Amino acid sequence: xxxxxxxxxxxxxxxxxxxxxxxxxxxxxxxxxxxxxxxxxxxxxxxxxxxxxxxxxxxxxxxxxxxxxxxxxxxxxxxxxxxxxxxxxxxxxxxxxxxxxxxxxxxxxxxxxxxxxx
Amino acid sequence: xxxxxxxxxxxxxxxxxxxxxxxxxxxxxxxxxxxxxxxxxxxxxxxxxxxxxxxxxxxxxxxxxxxxxxxxxxxxxxxxxxxxxxxxxxxxxxxxxxxxxxxxxxxxxxxxxxxxxxxxxxxxxxxxxxxxxxxxxxxxxxxxxxxxxxxxxxxxxxxxxxxxxxxxxxxxxxxxxxxxxxxxxxxxxxxxxxxxxxxxxxxxxxxxxxxxxxxxxxxxxxxxxxxxxxxxxxxxxxxxxxxxxxxxxxxxxxxxxxxxxxxxxxxxxxxxxxxxxxxxxxxxxxxxxxxxxxxxxxxxxxxxxxxxxxxxxxxxxxxxxxxxxxxxxxxxxxxxxxxxxxxxxxxxxxxxxxxxxxxxxxxxxxxxxxxxxxxxxxxxxxxxxxxxxxxxxxxxxxxxxxxxxxxxxxxxxxxxxxxxxxxxxxxxxxxxxxxxxxxxxxxxxxxxxxxxxxxxxxxxxxxxxxxxxxxxxxxxxxxxxxxxxxxxxxxxxxxxxxxxxxxxxxxxxxxxxxxxxxxxxxxxxxxxxxxxxxxxxxxxxxxxxxxxxxxxxxxxxxxxxxxxxxxxxxxxxxxxxxxxxxxxxxxxxxxxxxxxxxxxxxxxxxxxxxxxxxxxxxxxxxxxxxxxxxxxxxxxxxxxxxxxxxxxxxxxxxxxxxxxxxxxxxxxxxxxxxxxxxxxxxxxxxxxxxxxxxxxxxxxxxxxxxxxxxxxxxxxxxxxxxxxxxxxxxxxxxxxxxxxxxxxxxxxxxxxxxxxxxxxxxxxxxxxxxxxxxxxxxxxxxxxxxxxxxxxxxxxxxxxxxxxxxxxxxxxxxxxxxxxxxxxxxxxxxxxxxxxxxxxxxxxxxxxxxxxxxxxxxxxxxxxxxxx
Numbered sequence: 001x002x003x004x005x006x007x008x009x010x011x012x013x014x015x016x017x018x019x020x021x022x023x024x025x026x027x028x029x030x031x032x033x034x035x036x037x038x039x040x041x042x043x044x045x046x047x048x049x050x051x052x053x054x055x056x057x058x059x060x061x062x063x064x065x066x067x068x069x070x071x072x073x074x075x076x077x078x079x080x081x082x083x084x085x086x087x088x089x090x091x092x093x094x095x096x097x098x099x100x101x102x103x104x105x106x107x108x109x110x111x112x113x114x115x116x117x118x
Numbered sequence: 119x120x121x122x123x124x125x126x127x128x129x130x131x132x133x134x135x136x137x138x139x140x141x142x143x144x145x146x147x148x149x150x151x152x153x154x155x156x157x158x159x160x161x162x163x164x165x166x167x168x169x170x171x172x173x174x175x176x177x178x179x180x181x182x183x184x185x186x187x188x189x190x191x192x193x194x195x196x197x198x199x200x201x202x203x204x205x206x207x208x209x210x211x212x213x214x215x216x217x218x219x220x221x222x223x224x225x226x227x228x229x230x231x232x233x234x235x236x237x238x239x240x241x242x243x244x245x246x247x248x249x250x251x252x253x254x255x256x257x258x259x260x261x262x263x264x265x266x267x268x269x270x271x272x273x274x275x276x277x278x279x280x281x282x283x284x285x286x287x288x289x290x291x292x293x294x295x296x297x298x299x300x301x302x303x304x305x306x307x308x309x310x311x312x313x314x315x316x317x318x319x320x321x322x323x324x325x326x327x328x329x330x331x332x333x334x335x336x337x338x339x340x341x342x343x344x345x346x347x348x349x350x351x352x353x354x355x356x357x358x359x360x361x362x363x364x365x366x367x368x369x370x371x372x373x374x375x376x377x378x379x380x381x382x383x384x385x386x387x388x389x390x391x392x393x394x395x396x397x398x399x400x401x402x403x404x405x406x407x408x409x410x411x412x413x414x415x416x417x418x419x420x421x422x423x424x425x426x427x428x429x430x431x432x433x434x435x436x437x438x439x440x441x442x443x444x445x446x447x448x449x450x451x452x453x454x455x456x457x458x459x460x461x462x463x464x465x466x467x468x469x470x471x472x473x474x475x476x477x478x479x480x481x482x483x484x485x486x487x488x489x490x491x492x493x494x495x496x497x498x499x500x501x502x503x504x505x506x507x508x509x510x511x512x513x514x515x516x517x518x519x520x521x522x523x524x525x526x527x528x529x530x531x532x533x534x535x536x537x538x539x540x541x542x543x544x545x546x547x548x549x550x551x552x553x554x555x556x557x558x559x560x561x562x563x564x565x566x567x568x569x570x571x572x573x574x575x576x577x578x579x580x581x582x583x584x585x586x587x588x589x590x591x592x593x594x595x596x597x598x599x600x601x602x603x604x605x606x607x608x609x610x611x612x613x614x615x616x617x618x619x620x621x622x623x624x625x626x627x628x629x630x631x632x633x634x635x636x637x638x639x640x641x642x643x644x645x646x647x648x649x650x651x652x653x654x655x656x657x658x659x660x661x662x663x664x665x666x667x668x669x670x671x672x673x674x675x676x677x678x679x680x681x682x683x684x685x686x687x688x689x690x691x692x693x694x695x696x697x698x699x700x701x702x703x704x705x706x707x708x709x710x711x712x713x714x715x716x717x718x719x720x721x722x723x724x725x726x727x728x729x730x731x732x733x734x735x736x737x738x739x740x741x742x743x744x745x746x747x748x749x750x751x752x753x754x755x756x757x758x759x760x761x762x763x764x765x766x767x768x769x770x771x772x773x774x775x776x777x778x779x780x781x782x783x784x785x786x787x788x789x790x791x792x793x794x795x796x797x798x799x800x801x802x803x804x805x806x807x808x809x810x811x812x813x814x815x816x817x818x819x820x821x822x823x824x825x826x827x828x829x830x831x832x833x834x835x836x837x838x839x840x841x842x843x844x845x846x847x848x849x850x851x852x853x854x855x856x857x858x859x860x861x862x863x864x865x866x867x868x869x870x871x872x873x874x875x876x877x878x879x880x881x882x883x884x885x886x887x888x889x890x891x892x893x894x895x896x897x898x899x900x901x902x903x904x905x906x907x908x909x910x911x912x913x914x915x916x917x918x919x920x921x922x923x924x925x926x927x928x929x930x931x932x933x934x935x936x937x938x939x940x941x942x943x944x945x946x947x948x949x950x951x952x953x954x955x956x957x958x959x960x961x962x963x964x965x966x967x968x969x970x971x972x973x974x975x976x977x978x979x980x981x982x983x984x985x986x
Contacts, residue, residue, distance in 0.1 A: 031135060032142040050139070050164075051171045054132075058178040070131075075145065080135045 016048070016056050018099055021084060021092040024066060028083035030073070031057060057082060065091045132175060136168055186510070190517035197490075197518060204490065205522070208483045211874065212526035212571055215479030217533025218870075219472045220564040224538045226468055227559055230461050233448045234375040237312030238412075243277070243419055244449040245270070245409040245426055246456075251439040260456055261405040264398055266433050266442075270409070276417035276425050281310035282407035283378065286392035291382065292358050296842055298341070300359070301380035302389050308336075308370055310410055316342070318353030318368025321385055329387045329399040333364045341381040342369040359384075362391065377451075403437060410449060422446045463936055470933060471623060471867050474616045476567065478871055480574040481613045482878040487519065487579035488606060489885035498583050508584055515583050519576015520569075527568030534564055578605055606882050607918050614922020614963065617875035619930045622955035624868025626934070629951060631861040634854040635847075639690065640787035640795075642726035643846040647815040648689055649674075649828060650842070664807050666836060671718070671813065673831045679819045684718035685804055685811035690725075690789040691849050699800060700771040701759060710758055712798035714772065716811070719803055722750070722784060724816040732766035732782030739781075740803050747802070749778035753786045755798035770800065778802060821845055872962060879963045883915065884970035891977060898979035908975050915967035916960075923956050930955075 288297030
């Protein structure tokens with residue numbers, strides 16, 4: 001059971017971190033808010049698994065890329081709100097460029113193949 | 119989790135965080151029109167297993183291993199608290215094993231491996247030369263000549279202090295009837311060893327300036343306390359050593375190594391006084407000084423060795439043919455080439471049994487834990503079904519063994535601190551020189567042994583716990599296969615084997631101790647005095663010395679109660695050196711080894727050695743002159759030289775090339791090696807002009823009345839003689855007494871081994887009986903008799919015991935073989951020792967099987983079947 005979750009974290013690790021950091025770039029947010037934001041921004045395509053989200057949040061926090069604080073939400077609820085730190089902003093930039101390189105590379109591989117088929 | 123402290127609140131925070139997530143999700147769903155119940159449920163469904171999310175998230179915090187460690191610790195502590203008796207037994211068994219080990223290791227370490235000083239041991243060195251091409255026998259001398267010593271002292275730049283020591287043996291202090299040890303030392307000796315005077319002062323440099331110039335002594339603390347009642351004004355007192363006046367200048371503290379152990383210290387320049395006229399300062403070729411020193415800061419032993427070798431190679435030019443190799447050591451016995459070979463035998467012989475005791479204790483603990491492990495299978499099965507990883511469980515169970523070992527290690531630390539002092543006093547009757555307690559080496563050893571014990575004791579039970587068949591164990595029933603564990607029978611066998619070695623060693627030592635005084639050496643021991651004598655030339659002349667010896671023999675013979683008195687060159691029960699004796703016509707080198715003993719004509723009568731063939735010596739043998747030399751040979755000699763022929767009338771060639779005619783054959787004696795017939799021995803009449811030999815006196819009646827009479831007779835002739843007549847019997851008793859502490863220690867270890875084996879076997883059998891109650895019930899219902907079952911249980915126990923004993927024999931034989939090399943080929947090494955050991959152990963072990971088996975049989979079969 002446990003190992004299944006861990007595998008999924010590892011599979012998503014790079015992208016999930018990127019998505020979390022990007023989401024927090026737009027503004028501080030709590031865990032639930034992050035899942036909702038990612039879902040909304042991806043047009044409901046990306047569903048973030050909570051079993052991956054919280055470990056990722058706590059890992060990023062340990063790496064000091066994000067910081068957390070308890071706040072009271074508009075609904076008068078105590079929520080743990082995460083924000084991006086300076087180190088996190090740098091990390092976001094480097095992850096973004098890495099992602100762009102990766103997607104370009106993948107696109108480069110996929111597109112000629114498409115061309116041949118056509 | 120109480121540690122780290124923030125852990126608890128962080129856990130709560132995580133809980134709160136997840137809680138708020140769920141609430142928000144539910145609220146949104148409610149907003150979309152779901153009922154609150156539905157919303158809550160679907161929010162939870164969407165979230166997934168909250169506990170697992172928590173767990174995985176916690177993994178991200180780090181410190182996870184510490185957390186599980188604390189979980190495991192808490193678990194094992196709880197388990198230990200639940201079975202306090204078992205825990206107590208297990209810990210004390212291990213503590214005894216580890217503590218004894220560490221204590222004995224501390225003693226071995228201190229007496230064999232450490233430098234023999236307390237103050238700054240790192241800089242202490244000993245310089246040991248070995249010579250070739252100088253004396254006939256190579257490597258015999260380990261000392262320096264005064265010239266070599268001076269050369270090193272003045273030239274060596276690596277040494278800040280160079281001190282010399284030589285033993286003068288026993289000297290006569292005032293009018294004492296026993297002798298006191300005297301050490302001759304350079305005047306910086308105490309400084310080099312780091313000893314401080316307790317009263318008075320140490321030697322001054324000028325007291326070592328001129329040979330024979332300073333008759334002063336420093337006395338040891340023990341002598342000062344015992345003989346002079348710790349007199350604070352001892353300095354300045356005049357004492358007589360060998361009848362010559364010396365001034366006591368001080369009392370020195372510090373513990374001399376056991377091999378030196380003098381009561382008195384004199385400047386080494388007094389050497390000519392003690393070596394009976396042989397002057398170490400005039401004879402340049404006499405290597406008599408043992409050298410110790412201190413390294414200068416910045417120099418290593420290696421530097422000192424290189425430098426000393428260079429100095430000695432220059433010194434070698436003064437003595438043609440000599441080549442010297444110097445070795446610089448830390449002064450320990452183990453680094454000394456003379457004692458190392460002995461150490462290589464004795465240290466394994468000491469540490470081997472200690473290791474065995476520890477192993478037996480470990481197997482005991484293993485067995486106790488195993489029985490609990492088996493009982494815990496139900497719990498383990500539940501944990502496994504709930505998804506616990508086997509590796510995680512193994513770690514949890516192994517932690518338990520470790521906790522027990524660490525607890526035992528802590529207790530044994532105390533033992534390691536206390537026991538060596540007790541052992542020292544017990545074994546040697548003196549304080550060890552390092553009473554400061556265990557050093558880092560010992561602590562490291564203790565820690566290593568503890569960890570090892572923890573691994574050994576904890577691993578097998580942990581593995582056994584995990585060997586579960588989920589279905590049977592959840593049902594709470596033991597399968598037949600699990601009740602008879604293979605691990606357990608292997609452990610019983612191993613324990614039997616190891617205990618056998620210990621018990622056999624115990625039997626061996628007890629027999630050895632007893633047989634020293636009970637063995638018949640082949641001559642009279644109770645009614646024979648030995649009177650060691652020595653004369654110096656000068657003050658004696660050759661003639662006056664011979665006259666003195668004759669007069670002593672004459673007067674002692676006339677004492678009432680004395681039957682006969684004879685001189686002999688060899689005192690029974692002392693070491694002998696064999697020479698080469700040949701048959702006529704044989705060249706040098708072709709002969710055989712035989713001990714040559716020069717004796718008075720009445721020797722055989724005095725010692726009561728029967729003559730088997732021919733005759734003993736006659737007075738006419740001595741007066742007849744050099745042309746008619748005769749000899750009496752021992753049976754062993756006759757067999758070695760002439761096989762079964764009659765030796766009387768045969769001729770032998772002595773080492774000095776003179777021929778002797780054999781006139782008689784004497785019975786073999788057992789006088790050198792204990793309980794072993796002596797090798798070939800040839801007796802020749804002593805030259806009346808000879809100046810050596812001890813006086814043997816055969817007497818009737820009481821020992822106590824005659825000894826003072828003999829002393830007085832000899833003192834009347836020469837008041838300087840230190841006469842202390844002892845019977846041969848008391849020499850033997852002394853010897854038996856000397857190994858008594860060792861015997862007691864070995865016997866104690868054997869007893870410990872036996873007890874551990876007993877409790878181990880008892881525990882295993884008792885447990886397996888309790889597990890098999892149901893099986894016995896079925897068997898009885900099917901018609902088996904109680905006796906039949908009891909016998910089958912005992913038989914299987916006996917099988918394990920027998921296998922264990924056989925394996926133990928394989929272990930014991932090489933150990934006994936090594937030990938035999940030290941004490942001689944005595945009859946105590948025969949089969950009966952092993953048999954006694956095996957019988958004792960087997961009987962004990964069978965008893966340990968019988969009691970629980972018997973109890974198991976008392977159970978009513980119907981009750982047994984309903985059991986569970």
